[in-house]
Amino acid sequence: MAKQLMKDPLNLIISGVAGQGNVLIAMLIGNALVENGYQVMFGQTFGSNQRGGSVRNYIRISNETKYSPIIPQGHGDIILGMEPIETMRMLREFGNPNVMTVVNPRAIMSIDTRGGTTEYPDIDKLLADIERLSSKTWIINATEEAQKMGNPILANVILAGGLIGANILPLEKNSFESLLQERFPRAFEINLKAFNRGIELAKS
Amino acid sequence: MPDIDIDAPGKSLLLMGNEAIARGALEAGIGFASSYPGTPSSEILPAIAGVARKRNIYAQWSVNETVALESAAGAALAGIRSLASMKQNGVQVASDFLGTLPLRPAGSGLVLVSCDDPEGRNSGSGEMDTRPVAKWLDIPLLEPGDMQEAKDMTKWLFDVSEELDIVCMLRCVSKISHSRGNVVLGELPGKEHKAYFDIKKPARIGSPIGMHIQLLQKIEKARERFESAPFNRYVGPDKPELLIITCGASWLHSQEAVKAMELTDRVGILKLGTLYPLPEKFCESYLGKSQNILVVEEIAPFIERSVMELTANLPALEPRPIFYGKRSGHIRSYGELNPDVVIEAISKIMGVSYQSRSSDYDKQFESAPENYSVTRTGGICPGCSHKAAHWAIKQALERDGREGFETSDIGCYTNGLGPDGFYVAKTLYCMGGGAGVANGLGNLGQFGFNQPVLAAAGDSTFFHAVMPSLVNGVYNQSNFILVVLDNSATSMTGFQPHPGTGQNAMGESAPVVSIEAICRSLGIRVEVCDPYDIEKTTDILADLMTMESGVRVIIMERECELLRARRDGPLYKVHVDAALCLGEACVYDNVCQTWHCTALLWNKEEDHAWIDPVICAGCGVCADICPQGAIIKEAGE
Numbered sequence: 149m150a151k152q153l154m155k156d157p158l159n160l161i162i163s164g165v166a167g168q169g170n171v172l173i174a175m176l177i178g179n180a181l182v183e184n185g186y187q188v189m190f191g192q193t194f195g196s197n198q199r200g201g202s203v204r205n206y207i208r209i210s211n212e213t214k215y216s217p218i219i220p221q222g223h224g225d226i227i228l229g230m231e232p233i234e235t236m237r238m239l240r241e242f243g244n245p246n247v248m249t250v251v252n253p254r255a256i257m258s259i260d261t262r263g264g265t266t267e268y269p270d271i272d273k274l275l276a277d278i279e280r281l282s283s284k285t286w287i288i289n290a291t292e293e294a295q296k297m298g299n300p301i302l303a304n305v306i307l308a309g310g311l312i313g314a315n316i317l318p319l320e321k322n323s324f325e326s327l328l329q330e331r332f333p334r335a336f337e338i339n340l341k342a343f344n345r346g347i348e349l350a351k352s
Numbered sequence: 353m354p355d356i357d358i359d360a361p362g363k364s365l366l367l368m369g370n371e372a373i374a375r376g377a378l379e380a381g382i383g384f385a386s387s388y389p390g391t392p393s394s395e396i397l398p399a400i401a402g403v404a405r406k407r408n409i410y411a412q413w414s415v416n417e418t419v420a421l422e423s424a425a426g427a428a429l430a431g432i433r434s435l436a437s438m439k440q441n442g443v444q445v446a447s448d449f450l451g452t453l454p455l456r457p458a459g460s461g462l463v464l465v466s467c468d469d470p471e472g473r474n475s476g477s478g479e480m481d482t483r484p485v486a487k488w489l490d491i492p493l494l495e496p497g498d499m500q501e502a503k504d505m506t507k508w509l510f511d512v513s514e515e516l517d518i519v520c521m522l523r524c525v526s527k528i529s530h531s532r533g534n535v536v537l538g539e540l541p542g543k544e545h546k547a548y549f550d551i552k553k554p555a556r557i558g559s560p561i562g563m564h565i566q567l568l569q570k571i572e573k574a575r576e577r578f579e580s581a582p583f584n585r586y587v588g589p590d591k592p593e594l595l596i597i598t599c600g601a602s603w604l605h606s607q608e609a610v611k612a613m614e615l616t617d618r619v620g621i622l623k624l625g626t627l628y629p630l631p632e633k634f635c636e637s638y639l640g641k642s643q644n645i646l647v648v649e650e651i652a653p654f655i656e657r658s659v660m661e662l663t664a665n666l667p668a669l670e671p672r673p674i675f676y677g678k679r680s681g682h683i684r685s686y687g688e689l690n691p692d693v694v695i696e697a698i699s700k701i702m703g704v705s706y707q708s709r710s711s712d713y714d715k716q717f718e719s720a721p722e723n724y725s726v727t728r729t730g731g732i733c734p735g736c737s738h739k740a741a742h743w744a745i746k747q748a749l750e751r752d753g754r755e756g757f758e759t760s761d762i763g764c765y766t767n768g769l770g771p772d773g774f775y776v777a778k779t780l781y782c783m784g785g786g787a788g789v790a791n792g793l794g795n796l797g798q799f800g801f802n803q804p805v806l807a808a809a810g811d812s813t814f815f816h817a818v819m820p821s822l823v824n825g826v827y828n829q830s831n832f833i834l835v836v837l838d839n840s841a842t843s844m845t846g847f848q849p850h851p852g853t854g855q856n857a858m859g860e861s862a863p864v865v866s867i868e869a870i871c872r873s874l875g876i877r878v879e880v881c882d883p884y885d886i887e888k889t890t891d892i893l894a895d896l897m898t899m900e901s902g903v904r905v906i907i908m909e910r911e912c913e914l915l916r917a918r919r920d921g922p923l924y925k926v927h928v929d930a931a932l933c934l935g936e937a938c939v940y941d942n943v944c945q946t947w948h949c950t951a952l953l954w955n956k957e958e959d960h961a962w963i964d965p966v967i968c969a970g971c972g973v974c975a976d977i978c979p980q981g982a983i984i985k986e987a988g989e
Contacts, residue, residue: 165728167967175366175532182366182534189498189604190366190532199733199914200950200967214498216604217531218690220612222709236724240717244709256967257953258728259771267956269723277724281716291966300966 150185150211151318157210159219160317163238164230165256167199169304173228174205176308176331180323181209191217200259202234209318227282228311230290230304231256232274239281249282250310250350251275252303254291286314288349294342302342309346321347357403359540367535369528372499373465374399376506377435378407379538380461383545384427385411386420388816389845390439392529393467397437398848401857408543413848413857416783416816417442421464422449425519428459429555430547433510437465441762441782443482445817453519454491454570455563456555461510462519464491467529470650470688479686481651483523486628490567492520492574493628494583497603499533501583501625507538512577518570523627525650527601527688575629583625584634592620594702595642597655599624602648602689609694613706619698630658640669646697647677650689676701732772734951735913735969738765741837741883742773743947743977745806748893749776756804756897758835759793761786761818763810764844765837771948777808784809784817787834791821794830794903804897805832812842812850814867825903826874833896834905836867837883839912847915871905883908884973913969922970924985928961932982935959940979947977 160177164170171192178190189208194201208215224242229235229251239247253275261268279285288310294302305328312321324343332339356367356375367375374396377385385404387397401411410427414420417438424434438446443466450464472479486493494509496502505522513520557563578584587607588595596619598606603623610619622638624630639645639659647656656677663673676682682697683689692708699706732739742765749756760768760777761784768777779789790807809818814836822834842848849855851865871878879896881889889908896904917923936942936959944952944961951967952974954960961982963974972985 167733178366178532182364187534188366188532191527192530200728200731202728214533214604216608216691217527217533217601218605220608220691220695220708222713223612233724233726236720240720240725243713245713254966257950257964258726259731259948259950260727260729261723267723268726269721274724277720281713295966 153209153211153318155225156212157208157215158225159223159242160207160209160226160228161219161224161238161242162205162207162228162230163234164203165234166194166201166203168230169301170203170205170230172331173304173308174207176324176327177311177317177319178207179327180319181207184319184323186211186318187214189214189217202237204238226250226316228307230307232271232278233258233269235278236274239278243281246283247281248284248314248316249278250286250288250307250314251278252290252307253287254289254303286310286350288346290346293345293349297338297342297345302338305339305342306346306349309343310350313347313350355403356399357407357540358537361537361539363537364534365537366532367499367503368395368530368532369496369499369502369524370395370467370530371399372502372535373437373506373522373524375535375537376503377463378403378540379503380507380510381433381541382435382510383409383432384424384434385409385437386414386423386434387437388414388417388420388442389812389842389848390442391845392469392526393437393439393442393465394845394848396465397857400435401859404858408545411857413850415851417445418449421446421453425449425453425462427547428462429457430549431460432545432547433461435463435465437467440466440468440480440482442466443485445783447485450485451489454489455567457517457553458513458519461514463506463509463513463522464519465506465522465524467524467526468651469526479651481654483627483654484652486521486523490571491628492516492518492571493523494520494625495523495600495627496528497600497623497625498528499531499535502528503535503538505583505625512574516570516573516577518567518574525600571629575631578626578629578631579634581626581631584623584631586620586622586638588620589617590641592618592642594619594644594646594698595638596621596646596648597624597659598622598648599627599655600650602650602694605689605691605694606648608691609698612691613695613698613704615698615702615704624655627655630662632662635659635662636666639663639666639673643671643673644701645673645675646682646701647675648683648689648694648697651685653678653685731770731948731950732764732767733914733969734949734967735917735971736764737839737883737908737910737913738767738837739772739949740886740973741765741835741889741908742768742776744883744886744889744893745776745835746774747886747890748897749804751890751894752804752897754803756806758806758808759786759789761807761809761813763813763837765808765810768808783813784821787818787821787825790832790834791825791828791830794825794832795828797831806835807832808835808837811836811838811840811852811867815851815865819870822871822874822903826876829902831901832903833893834903836905836907838867838907838909841912841915843912843914847912868907871907876903876905878905878907880907880909883910884971886973886976913971917969924970924972924987926963926968926970926972926975926983926985928963929982929984930958930960930962932980933960934980934982938980944974944978944983947974949974
């Protein structure tokens with residue numbers, strides 16, 4: 149039997165832009181949860197494009213039963229936002245006074261923000277509003293850190309580390325090592341480094 | 353993700369619905385699997401193919417769904433349990449063969465998996481419901497309500513198929529096919545298969561009427577079998593105020609809605625897994641439980657009508673039920689459902705109020721800036737050769753000046769209809785529909801039609817459904833240009849191999865069927881080019897348009913950039929030289945911004961274009977678009 153949850157079901161949302169690798173980390177977290185004995189239902193919503201559209205992953209964690217692959221409105225507990233505007237979108241749909249948020253502050257422009265009709269919002273104000281709408285917020289500069297490590301794609305694994313470092317999921321760091329090894333047989337070292345960097349950033 | 357053939361009965365794994373179906377087929381002892389890639393069904397075949405050699409299974413990507421189903425039917429006749437899987441539209445492609453299939457013996461077990469995509473979000477051409485196909489053609493039909501059932505039902509269906517000697521169908525919706533959940537594994541059977549076709553038992557027996565009578569008898573046997581199926585059940589109080597009847601993902605949404613509204617002691621749920629033929633006695637025993645019945649299902653009112661039909665045959669049923677669902681307007685007949693849709697329906701019927709979160713929290717969004725919900729219109733990936741191809745098409749059409757247009761088809765290049773393909777495409781139907789429509793348009797010369805028609809087709813689509821149209825066009829001297837956008841993969845559904853790629857589903861090398869050789873064999877003009885070379889591509893297209901008659905083919909060859917870059921890294925490092933960029937004062941009308949690439953952006957403060965290195969794929973084509981030469985590409989490492 150898995151550990152008692154702070155709430156059952158515990159509803160985690162991982163959102164971002166297609167191409168950021170958000171499904172991959174949702175898979176890592178989902179597999180780690182099942183290995184730790186939880187009942188998991190993990191649904192996704194995405195557009196037809198491989199790159200550039202909004203993507204959301206819903207992970208329902210329970211000790212009792214399987215829930216819907218879609219979280220009801222206003223019932224989000226934890227949001228991992230890989231992009232600020234996508235994080236705000238999730239708060240609008242699933243936020244509530246208790247929701248906790250881990251967010252990557254790096255904006256990815258939408259094709260619709262061009263042509264002068266809409267502009268991407270001011271990042272500082274957007275992040276301040278994300279903090280205001282969350283009971284607790286961790287801002288993890290994942291893209292910036294990933295670029296420092298040599299490849300922006302590592303941002304997703306850094307954020308997964310951030311989520312574990314924030315200590316809001318019923319998972320321990322050591323659950324991930326073998327999963328990372330399995331998923332990245334050739335690039336295990338750099339991904340483990342990115343994961344650990346995320347943990348450090350959440351704790352600092 | 354571990355292989356789906358791990359031999360660990362009782363172990364709980366996180367499996368996607370499609371992987372669970374594949375596992376169920378393994379547990380049923382299949383020896384043959386075939387499919388054509390199509391969302392949301394595409395993961396079933398690779399899950400089987402990935403373990404095929406280890407499990408002594410044969411798996412193939414067929415050229416289309418008809419051939420996939422026919423192949424599986426052939427294998428089943430020779431005593432090999434067979435699975436054919438496809439998307440909703442695929443069932444329509446295969447429907448001619450499918451119409452005859454239930455009238456024939458199914459051998460040792462034949463299951464057709466049809467994955468429907470409510471919202472049509474992922475399949476491009478629209479949403480549809482394949483359950484009525486099963487009723488129309490008399491095929492026993494099941495629908496799983498979670499991933500565990502996806503596995504268990506698949507296994508169970510093979511036994512039913514063999515026992516009743518009829519093809520059986522599993523319908524699965526996106527939110528089951530593509531969601532992941534715990535699945536407890538069962539036992540794997542032995543790997544021995546012996547294929548043998550008994551020539552004393554031909555697959556067409558008796559007169560058409562005789563075969564039909566036999567089919568009707570099989571359906572009644574299936575109904576009896578379904579009465580005690582482990583996939584139909586009731587949860588809730590003995591006398592509920594409201595009875596929900598549901599299936600598939602809607603079962604999960606319904607349970608959640610009742611729980612969230614704290615109505616578990618007032619609302620009952622009848623969950624059905626066997627949808628056709630309906631287990632009537634089982635349903636009857638619950639229909640009298642409540643006067644109010646809400647049917648929750650995705651897309652068509654399939655169960656709703658079946659249950660209404662059944663009720664009409666139960667004159668003694670008192671009180672007469674009041675039905676809520678699609679007909680009453682409580683559940684929509686389009687789009688994917690979710691718990692909130694069910695909550696709203698229950699709320700309306702029972703007059704129970706429900707609030708998802710505090711109104712204070714809601715209020716905080718009222719004053720939020722409008723651009724906090726800025727949209728992200730789906731588009732083509734950075735580096736996609738289809739963008740370059742469409743830029744060339746647009747330029748060639750403008751040069752020609754006769755209001756030419758593209759008839760599009762199903763694939764990533766469907767983006768030709770939108771800003772990513774510069775709106776050059778004007779029609780979109782089904783696979784092969786682009787070339788088919790072009791055939792008709794190309795025969796209108798006698799009525800004064802002189803607009804150039806360019807039919808687009810991907811490489812996989814070419815094999816799937818374009819070849820007959822191409823032959824028709826040559827034979828009937830239709831006047832159009834077939835543009836084959838050959839990116840060496842079935843990219844839209846996840847890069848599956850096809851006859852042109854030199855690889856088969858099991859990852860082994862296979863003969864390469866050349867699109868160019870096929871086209872040349874027809875004795876028509878065929879041009880081959882690289883769409884990244886926009887200037888040359890435009891020139892060839894413009895020249896082809898001046899040729900006034902017959903079918904002409906241009907094959908634009910460029911491997912899907914996602915695949916190529918994954919293997920070899922980016923081609924170029926691309927950046928904007930801010931000093932060279934003319935900014936808003938650009939004399940070339942900011943042509944780079946009409947290129948519409950998600951990586952090629954505009955820095956308003958400093959008034960110049962810029963390229964986001966996090967997004968840029970490094971194709972370098974935009975450097976050729978800027979007449980000012982302000983976009984610089986340097987060879988990658």
